[in-house]
Amino acid sequence: MRFPHSFLLHFTIAVRHWLGRSLPLVLLIALLLSGCRSLIAETKASSLSxxxxxxxxxxATFNPMLNQEFPSIFLFSFRGLTTEDGETGEVKPDLAESWEISEDGRRVVFTLREGLRWSDGEPLTADDVVFTIQDVILNEKIPTDNKDDLRIGANGEFPQVQKLSDRQVEFLLPEPYAPLLRALNGPPTGVVILPKHTLQGSVETLDSQGNSLFxxxxxxxxxxxxxxxxxxxxxxxxxxxxxxxxxxxxxxxxxxxxxxxxxxxxxxxxxxxxxxxxxxxxxxxxxxxxxxxxxxxxxxxxxxxxxxxxxxxxxxxxxxxxSGTTFITFNLNRGKNAQGQPLVDPIKSRWFNTLEFRQAIAHAINRPRMINNIFRGISKPQDSPISVQSPYYLSPEQGLKVYDYDLDKARQLLQSVGFSFNAEGQLFDADGNRVRFSFLTNSGNEIREAIGSQIRADLAQIGIQVDFRPISFNTLITRVTTTRDWECFMIGFTGGIDPHSGANLWTSKGGSHMFNLGPQPGEPQITGWQPNDWELEIDRLFTAGARELDESKRQEIYGNFQRIVQEQLPVIHLIHEIxxxxxxxxxxxxxxxxxxxxxxxxxxxxxxxxxxxxxxxxxxxx
CATH class of the missing domain: 3.40.190.10 (Periplasmic binding protein-like II)
Incomplete structure (x- = not known):
């Protein structure tokens, strides 16, 4: 509605006169109107689905190459060349619309979809794929677990990646590599493609310490x-x-x-x-x-x-x-930090690196009670490092070793390697040291906190004092993967169809090989680190499994991997959740x-x- 100028003039004078006597009321009305405007704006925003x-x-980060957590923003925001169907496990095209594999398995050509763009409107081309692989993942100055996805053969060689056209990228492999398509399947475990036009400068620029600004x-x-x-x-x-x-x-x-x-x-x-x-x-x-x-x-x-x-x-x-796994693990690292100090107390390191000690712990954890009390019967014991949905999964019925709840067996194992019990049932090593260690997990996850409390009580039955302490997830990851300042902790790992998706955890040089984490690029020096013979055998099996294209032979290889894990117990698996x-x-x-x-x-x-x-x-x- 329009008002005559004379009306507006008289209205303005009247309002000024009224304001002198009624300012509090006007302020209240203004505040109410302001609140309504914000609610109206919120209502309009809420009209979006x-x-x-x-x-x-x-x-912990917005950078996918530095991510070590789950869940993450990358589930929503990034994609790889391929993807994995969540119902069937089948590898399907994603940013790449197709691929061709040579008869000898050493050349793979990916064809990108036509018209791909980044969220800022810039074209997504083969240049971005080459940049992601060659300039970022294979860059020695950039520590990323994605390197482990692309290590090929016994020497850990990487593929050569080159652009054939704006839409075609060629991967030249030193030998056949069966996990390649799944390694490129994007989040949560595979390689995501990065924008060259945005990140190239940070990759090429070094800070005063010689590290990439990336x-x-x-x-x-x-x-x-x-x-x-x-x-x-x-x-x-x-x-x-x-x-x-x-x-x-x-x-x-x-x-x-x-x-x-x-x-x-x-x-x-x-x-x-x-x-x-x-x-x-x-x-x-x-x-x-x-x-x-x-x-x-x-x-x-x-x-x-x-x-x-x-x-x-x-x-x-x-x-x-x-498909995921949940386990506890001990710090088996015998290395020393840059100051020459042992990463793990040498007394406790001897316990943790004694196989019978780890086996005794496994027998002392009351998983049936855990299933009944914490999971209300809605779960099963977990024994394999491979997801039950995988064709390479080895079940206990097929000969996989298991550790049933057995306190007598646990005590016998401990006594067989020099541990003893005092009159109060407390456990001591052969040198008279009381067996006690810290046990961490991420706070806020009530299931894990309940599991941790039960494990503390379970191990008290064999005389061990466990100092259980949940801490924030990001702090936990820093202690495990950076400072290595930990003794025992519990965590879960995402699973999948191909065992090679866990290479960063299971291979001795993997960036998530947490139970014996070796030197990593860009980190302070670690001296005296060494893998065990059984770790090197797992390395060999993963190399052989990645090279082998015959499915029956791959099943045999990964069956042996599962047997080693259960015999050596670098981790103790707990419960298969539903x-x-x-x-x-x-x-x-x-x-x-x-x-x-x-x-x-x-x-x-x-x-x-x-x-x-x-x-x-x-x-x-x-």
Missing amino acids: QIVLTSLQDP TSTWATNTDPTKVVVNGPYKMERYTPGERLTFERNPYYWEKDAAGQQLPYIDRIVWQFMESTDTQLLSFRSGDLDAIGDVRPLRPEYFELLKREEERGKFTVYTGGEW ALVAVRDRIQGLKYTGLPSWGLWNIQELKVTSIRLKQTQAEQCQ
């Missing part, structure tokens, strides 16, 4: 909108300790059968919550759209949520045995199984059938 997910911890590029203090990605979502806003928001990548390549560009959902809000109990409360109150999408639901949550499905308008899905997730019914398109390490692996295909909006506050402003 979105889902709200959660994680226990903030991201290692400090895309840290979590980076403006998230500056991180250029090729996945379905790009980062929009990050508030440490609270949330990370993603928005649709307008240049993501994938389309549905009708030609509509994916992803369907406009925004993802990734909330950070300090415990799984807090996550449960938020899910039940309607603030979260899924729980259990990263790690399986806690069994007691399953029982509770199953009763609330209809009222809460969500569904609890079961996907069979989860994949459980609860998801709002408004989310459609879920394909949930226990195979992928992430329940929402096809997130770009998910749809929401209603807008997620709490109406009450907005209605108060109308």
